[in-house]
Each structure stands twice: as structure tokens, then as C-alpha cells.
Amino acid sequence: MSDKYHHENLRQELIDTGIRIINEVGEENLSLRGVALACNVSHSAPYAHFKDKEELLDAIKTSVTERFTEELKTACEGAANADEGLIAMGNAYIAFFHRNPDYYAFLFNKQKIVAHLQPDKKHVDDYPPFQLFKELYKKHLKENNIKKSKKEQEIDLIKIWGIVHGMASLACMKGVDTSIDWEDPSNTLVI
Amino acid sequence: MSDKYHHENLRQELIDTGIRIINEVGEENLSLRGVALACNVSHSAPYAHFKDKEELLDAIKTSVTERFTEELKTACEGAANADEGLIAMGNAYIAFFHRNPDYYAFLFNKQKIVAHLQPDKKHVDDYPPFQLFKELYKKHLKENNIKKSKKEQEIDLIKIWGIVHGMASLACMKGVDTSIDWEDPSNTLVI
DNA sequence: AGCTGAAACTTGACAGTGTCAAGATTGAGG
DNA sequence: CCTCAATCTTGACACTGTCAAGTTTCAGCT
Numbered sequence: 001m002s003d004k005y006h007h008e009n010l011r012q013e014l015i016d017t018g019i020r021i022i023n024e025v026g027e028e029n030l031s032l033r034g035v036a037l038a039c040n041v042s043h044s045a046p047y048a049h050f051k052d053k054e055e056l057l058d059a060i061k062t063s064v065t066e067r068f069t070e071e072l073k074t075a076c077e078g079a080a081n082a083d084e085g086l087i088a089m090g091n092a093y094i095a096f097f098h099r100n101p102d103y104y105a106f107l108f109n110k111q112k113i114v115a116h117l118q119p120d121k122k123h124v125d126d127y128p129p130f131q132l133f134k135e136l137y138k139k140h141l142k143e144n145n146i147k148k149s150k151k152e153q154e155i156d157l158i159k160i161w162g163i164v165h166g167m168a169s170l171a172c173m174k175g176v177d178t179s180i181d182w183e184d185p186s187n188t189l190v191i
Numbered sequence: 192m193s194d195k196y197h198h199e200n201l202r203q204e205l206i207d208t209g210i211r212i213i214n215e216v217g218e219e220n221l222s223l224r225g226v227a228l229a230c231n232v233s234h235s236a237p238y239a240h241f242k243d244k245e246e247l248l249d250a251i252k253t254s255v256t257e258r259f260t261e262e263l264k265t266a267c268e269g270a271a272n273a274d275e276g277l278i279a280m281g282n283a284y285i286a287f288f289h290r291n292p293d294y295y296a297f298l299f300n301k302q303k304i305v306a307h308l309q310p311d312k313k314h315v316d317d318y319p320p321f322q323l324f325k326e327l328y329k330k331h332l333k334e335n336n337i338k339k340s341k342k343e344q345e346i347d348l349i350k351i352w353g354i355v356h357g358m359a360s361l362a363c364m365k366g367v368d369t370s371i372d373w374e375d376p377s378n379t380l381v382i
Numbered sequence: 383a384g385c386t387g388a389a390a391c392t393t394g395a396c397a398g399t400g401t402c403a404a405g406a407t408t409g410a411g412g
Numbered sequence: 413c414c415t416c417a418a419t420c421t422t423g424a425c426a427c428t429g430t431c432a433a434g435t436t437t438c439a440g441c442t
């Protein structure tokens with residue numbers, strides 16, 4: 001009762017229970033009031049930490065993206081070289097969304113992938129998973145002694161990412177049978 | 192006044208104004224009541240034609256998908272052979288969403304791509320754009336005298352579609368600069 | 383120690399939403 | 413002319429995001 005007006009770390013708790021609720025009932029059934037209630041807090045308490053419902057959702061996206069990025073990192077750590085690392089990371093990318101189909105629509109909805117960066121026009125380079133791809137790609141160029149112009153590199157990167165991202169999109173389509181066993185890496189990448 | 196209770200073809204009008212509203216203010220700002228009002232009809236009139244808001248949205252998706260499919264068809268009509276047709280269609284696929292960025296999130300949101308087919312588990316083969324890819328792909332195999340198992344063909348198709356779909360996804364990311372000129376076909380496909 | 387002001391939270395209200403039940407209107411077929 | 417189903421209206425309900433105003437708490441200053 002003493003701390004009725006001090007919830008210690010409500011901000012983080014809102015984010016965490018928000019994720020839990022989305023996992024349980026999906027983003028479309030998440031309400032600000034519901035999250036607040038689940039935290040034993042009044043329905044407008046979140047407004048002390050987020051100016052908007054969208055701002056909370058953005059915070060959640062950032063949090064999920066961090067976990068996602070971690071998984072990609074660990075996936076390519078054991079790789080012998082950059083080429084194998086790229087494959088491993090691509091498959092981890094696909095696997096992540098195949099395991100959490102709801103996250104794809106949630107993270108890329110309205111295509112606001114860089115939720116934590118406010119201004120209007122942001123560069124892909126600011127998207128952590130893309131940064132990982134980029135590092136590995138540059139390592140790949142170096143290891144194989146390949147020289148490419150900046151423009152060529154940009155296009156290559158978008159193609160690599162595009163393939164992986166597209167496969168992930170297809171891999172997590174709900175209620176749609178693609179005839180593909182997405183658990184089998186040999187089916188997916190292996191370019 | 193006589194036809195206060197007969198709007199001739201309200202169902203289609205709801206779908207059309209629904210599309211218009213989405214184009215103007217986005218899906219997230221579309222309300223059933225708003226669509227009804229825009230059709231000069233009471234707020235529950237739509238319930239005579241759609242049991243749900245979702246059912247109206249599904250009808251709209253179907254309608255948009257039809258236009259999308261038409262564009263893909265015309266894109267590959269002039270192609271000299273199946274290989275060129277595949278490239279043309281892929282670029283048209285990407286171009287469509289680059290021109291209408293809102294449609295990507297709208298159509299593939301919750302990954303319910305086959306909106307007009309109700310039962311739970313549907314096959315990709317029922318998705319019209321995919322059918323076009325499949326036809327062209329089979330033509331490509333025949334023209335080049337290539338023999339592949341059914342499984343190999345399925346994987347090939349998902350890969351082709353995955354690449355194109357992923358590029359389209361990246362091409363229409365809002366507020367994200369990919370450093371790519373998506374209007375220039377030479378940047379995108381050309382596998 | 384007491385005051386002050388900002389931060390965190392509550393309470394109460396508002397308009398807008400999807401949905402449903404009940405009633406009104408219409409036209410087609412017996 | 414009657415009936416009945418389809419179509420649309422009216423009125424209500426609970427729920428939503430948001431805001432304004434009030435309450436509690438605590439840190440920092442005097």
C-alpha cells in the first residue's frame with residue numbers, strides 16, 4: 001500500500017507483459033488498458049512512460065528486435081568462415097520467424113522496422129540485424145579477395161537480405177501450406 | 192427516399208469506398224462506421240453483407256489481389272520466353288508494392304494471403320499470383336528441357352517467390368532508406 | 383525540519399469503436 | 413393480398429485510446 005504510487009520499474013514491466021500478452025492473444029487483441037490491468041495499475045498509468053499506445057508498441061518492438069539480433073549473432077558465431085556464417089545467419093533469420101510467426105507481422109507491420117529511431121527517414125544501416133549481415137558480407141569480400149564498388153555492395157546486400165527476409169515471410173504464413181519443411185535448412189538457403 | 196432501404200449494390204460500394212479510404216488514411220484508420228457513413232448508410236448496414244469487420248477487409252483484400260494479379264499478367268505477356276517472363280513478372284511484383292506501399296502491410300498482414308478462401312489450411316497453389324509464377328516456371332522447365340522432381344520444383348518455386356516477395360517487402364519500407372533505386376529493374380532481379 | 387516542485391500514479395470523463403437486438407421498409411412469390 | 417426473407421435503421425452495450433484534474437511520493441533546497 002505504501003508504494004501504491006511507486007511501482008519500482010513500471011516501464012519495463014509494461015513492455016514485458018505487453019510481449020507476453022501479444023504472445024498469448026496477438027497484437028490486434030492487445031489494449032493499453034489490458035496491459036495496465038495486468039500490471040495491477042490504473043488504466044492511464046502507462047501515460048507516465050509512453051505518450052501513446054504506439055510508443056509502447058515501439059518499445060516492445062525494440063525489445064523483441066534485441067532478442068532477435070542476439071539469436072542471429074549466436075547463430076553465426078561457430079561458423080568457420082564468412083560464407084558459412086552468412087548461411088547460418090540466414091537460416092537463423094528464417095527459423096526465428098518460423099518459430100514465432102506472430103512476430104513477423106508485428107515487427108514489420110507498417111514497415112516501421114527501426115522503431116526506436118524517431119525521425120522520418122532512417123537508413124537500413126540503423127537496423128541491427130542488417131548491420132550483422134553487412135559485417136559478415138564485408139568479411140566475405142575480404143576473405144575471398146573480392147573487389148566491388150560501393151553501389152554493387154549495396155545492391156548485393158539488399159539482395160541477400162531480400163532473399164532471407166522473403167523466405168522468412170513465407171515461412172511464417174499462417175494457414176497457408178507451402179509444401180516446404182522450413183525446419184530443414186537444406187530446403188531454404190544454400191544458394 | 193423510396194429506396195432508403197435499397198441501396199442497389201451496397202456490398203460492392205462498401206468494398207470500393209473501403210479501398211478508397213484505405214488509400215487515403217491507411218488501414219489502421221478505417222472504421223466500419225466510417226465506411227458506412229461514406230456510403231450514406233447507417234452504421235450497422237454493413238452487417239447485412241459482412242458478418243464482421245474482418246470479413247469486409249477480406250473482401251477488400253480479394254479485390255486488391257485481383258487487380259494485383261492483373262498487373263502481373265500483363266507484365267509478362269510481351270515476354271519472348273518464359274525466362275524473360277519470370278523476370279518481368281518479378282519486377283512487376285516489386286513495382287506494384289513500391290507504387291502502393293500501404294498494400295503490402297494490408298495484404299500480408301497476419302499473413303492471411305488467401306482471404307477469400309475460408310477454411311483453415313489452404314495451399315499456396317490457391318494464391319493467384321503464385322499460380323502465375325508456377326505456370327511460368329513450368330513453361331521455363333519445358334522450354335529449357337529441364338527435368339526436376341516434384342519436391343525440387345516446389346523448393347525452386349518457393350525460392351523464386353521468396354526472393355521477389357522479400358524484395359517487394361524491402362522496396363516498400365516506409366521511412367527507411369535502402370540506398371536502392373527500386374524503379375531501376377537492373378538493380379533488383381536479374382538473377 | 384519543513385517547503386517545494388517534479389514525477390508517478392489514480393480517478394473520472396469523453397468521443398469513437400465493433401457488435402448486437404429489435405424494429406421498419408421493401409419487393410418477390412404464393 | 414398475404415407472407416416472408418432480405419435489407420436497412422435505430423438504439424443500446426461494453427470496450428477502447430486519450431486527456432484533464434487530483435493525489436501521493438520523494439528528492440533537494442532552505
